[in-house]
Amino acid sequence: MSDTTQDKDHYFAQLARIADEMTAAYGRDFAMGALVLAARFIAESEARGAATTPEIPTTVTT
Secondary structure (H helix, E strand, O other), X not given: OOHHHHHHHHHHHHHHHHHHHHXXXXXXXXXXXXXXXXXXXXXXXXXXXXXXOOOOOOOOOO
């Protein structure tokens, strides 16, 4: 298996875990809707040239 395939498999595994967690917490409709919105964001970002990609915070401040 190539390194690229292994890298992609890693991301698919992460997506599966996230989908399972969202489904368990909020139900199947929420999980599917969130993933569809994520796909839409990717498609629209590519159409805009990814000029306005929002920065996602990596830490939580209190």
